[in-house]
Amino acid sequence: MTPLRVSIAASIASILLILIVFELIRSRRLRERYALLWLATGVALLVLSAWRGGLNTIAGWVGVSTYPPAVLFAVATVFILAVLLHYSTVISRLSDQSTILAQRVALLEQQALSGSPVAPRDGGAGLRPVPTESATQSES
């Protein structure tokens, strides 16, 4: 059985996480896009902390019924790994994009200084965009 104090402490911690994420979005320091996984983490941990019966059952399934809070640690770890992995992809995309930006600024600067175009006008539409694999429709 999960000690009551563990349940209470874990519930408070999860609620704090949710509130902090919420406040970060509200003050525009965190975009909704990057907050969703954190909120999912907070909600999953809150449910498992507050729903003691459920935690015990799951602990039984995975063979740690002697110490159910271990499930909390495991779930938190999985979510944190997911968040980190997601952020790694985000960082990769950002670094691709900043490379493209730097290249385009440098080319434009050269063009502005020399007065000669660096790239053939493509139907009057300027430099070709560089398609990035990861930059899909909804990503901003």
Added chain:
Amino acid sequence: MSEPPLSAPRRIAIVPARNEEGAIGLVVAEIRAFDPGLDVLVIDDGSVDRTAARAAEAGATVVRLPFNLGIGGAVQTGFMYALAHGYELAVRLDGDGQHDPSELPKLIEPVLRGDADIVVGSRFAAPPFDGDTDSYRPPLARRAGIRFFAGIVSLLVRQRVTDTTSGFQALNGKGIRLFADDYPHDYPEVEATVMVVKHRLRLLEVPVLMREREHGSSSITALRSAYYVLKVTLALLVGVFRRKAVPARD
């Protein structure tokens, strides 16, 4: 359709497009045929096809983003262009041909009359003809989503709104300035509707017909719909707790 008055202000059509080479040429041509005084700006958002060339051939000014920003960032680029070039009236149409330029007078006239700062074309406001079947109706799940957000937004803005996801809009200079300064990311329309009212701009919905998509496919897939609903719901919820509607952009 009625002619826009000769004294019409400087006006621009903002058309976001991503991989719409099959449709964009006709879209631009139709807009120009509707009103030759309406400058057409196509924002090519990282297309990998010939969207930009097709749009330019048809007579549009084309802005090509260096990589995909998503509809919010792309459309905002259009508003920034409109602001920088002193346009007093902007309309926004999709690049896939679903928005029929011959419906534009319904959107533009209330703005010209000064009855509204932003006019949104709605697929669901009272249909112009009873039992009309010409108008494109989105699939059921899509309609449910649109209803859901229409309900929430109507509550938030204390005004009946039926189609918060419509990108078929007309705006005056105030609207252009607001959106050039601050425009939501990703899927912007729902949040933008709330933003408009928070800034005390006058919002008006008018019924319009929309067409079926003929080329390419909708960018809103099942997975993206789930993200759409979660993200926009979260944004609306957080928005309720924001006191200042627009902090300066960083």
